[in-house]
Amino acid sequence: QVHLVQSGAEVKKPGASVKVSCKVSGYTLTELSMHWVRQAAGKGLEWMGGFHPEDGETIYAQKFQGRVTMTEDTSTDTAYMELSSLRSEDTAVYYCASPQLRIHVFDIWGQGTMVTVSS
């Protein structure tokens, strides 16, 4: 059974960067296509980007282009999402999620990582 375990909560100042990790167990990272979704308090789910196996590239939502970087370390089966130039509006829970059933369907989710941006 696949599990995604994320790193702990972070508190950052405006302008800083944050790097959230997502460790895969039960599978290898290369067997999955990791995506990242965030959710501000009381708000909906917002897709940030993810690996697109059809062309082998990572796709970023236009809103985050230039500010987000998603990487993978296959030696440790860990995916990372780094968001830079943080502002208060980036305060949210960040989830890693992956399709296992079939492409573009997120049936596996991490537990979420709370990122707070505050001066």
Add this chain to the structure above:
Amino acid sequence: SYVLTQPPSVSVAPGQTARIPCGGNNIGSKSVHWYQQKPGQAPVLVVYDDSDRPSGIPERFSGSNSGNTATLTISRVEAGDEADYYCQVWDTSSDHCVFGTGTKVTVL
């Protein structure tokens, strides 16, 4: 960009049927997936490809999709079904994932 619209809230009595619409331009031509999210928890997939259920999801959860509206139906609603529900599609024109605005289901 593609937009999915859901009503903010739906209320239903226990034992009755809840229907949650998800509107989008010609959404019937896309595969729609539905997630349930309870407070403080990660989302859980309850329906994929319009009407299929992952293993472990009760048959009370079903879906349909036609024209400009996809619908998640919860039959014989239970107190434990109280949650936020989100529809989702993959927009092939932009190669982006799109989530609906979310619907809070309240069991009266």
